[in-house]
Amino acid sequence: VSTFARQNRFVSADQELGQRLGAWMNLLQADAVMAEVLERHLEAVGLSLAQHEVLMRLARAERNRLRMLDLATLLLVSKSGVTRLVDRMEAAGLVRREACPTDRRVVYAALTDEGRRRIEAARPVFARGLEAAFSRHLDDRDVATLRAILRKVLEGNGQWQERRCSPTYEAESAEPARVVS
Amino acid sequence: VSTFARQNRFVSADQELGQRLGAWMNLLQADAVMAEVLERHLEAVGLSLAQHEVLMRLARAERNRLRMLDLATLLLVSKSGVTRLVDRMEAAGLVRREACPTDRRVVYAALTDEGRRRIEAARPVFARGLEAAFSRHLDDRDVATLRAILRKVLEGNGQWQERRCSPTYEAESAEPARVVS
DNA sequence: CAAGATTGACGTTTCAATCTTC
């Protein structure tokens, strides 16, 4: 080890953090890399990653709609964040706001026909993006192991929620397109 | 994956996508949860997570300084992003811009005395944050496995760089890029 | 011309305050 390394407190101090800091850095970067790949793939169908996730969440939700606050929770954004996101997507015709008849404080974000077409068109594209960023480099055991470890982290932080963390992609096409008046 | 499933492109594709999608969602959320815990811990020493990473990168760099562009690469932000970040941190007295005598296009971001004090004060706090968000829930094998898997993903995407991904890599080049003939 | 850094314009997200409804 160089003289510099011995002089630098951080190098030795990092031994305490050990592999933990590295794991955190790798997590950050894997996230960034994968997001970039997915974003690039979704450009082909004119959706941002955020928009895609909104549509995906709505597509698999009961009656293809979610309360604004529930959507915010699923997307890991703030209340105002989801308001603005839905603003833009409503302007783009991808979603529609609906009133709740039983509680007038509640606003639903609902999938439009156009939104449904777009998420269905995006599906194979997104799958290919995930393949390119992820599957191509990992086997099934790796993926399962990764999920198990991440689950431990989330559960340890009291943040594991089946609905948010454990997707069952098949629900998306369970219902035929609904009539919209 | 069974032979039958492999023959059925729909089923096979969906099952695999579900696992991959789940892993991606878990990655996103683990990232968000850990970032939030770390931010909260760092509040005690008056640093944001982004500021902390700048100081940490500078603290371990040769001569405690880095070219703006190298810093941007390490932080996974754009050129202008690092300009703005250093603007704010310079105003806060945490870093200082320095000219490069041999190449006047280059600007270094360098640690100030105050910056050094702050990153040293932050070190145990950050370590506790990492412990709370991460280490507490995983054993050494989990961490090693996680890193190995994430490394596969990064390498597969051509984004593995020892310097950026491995915290024990001590030396940063303080010199301008070498000319390759 | 190419590399490094900054700037201006812009898009996105958050916080705090506000409004409405329960």
Place this chain on the structure above:
DNA sequence: GAAGATTGAAACGTCAATCTTG
């Protein structure tokens, strides 16, 4: 008062254009 949603102001980051230097 509390819950749900929205709004204005501000923070933060990016892109494209620009400036300077090699």
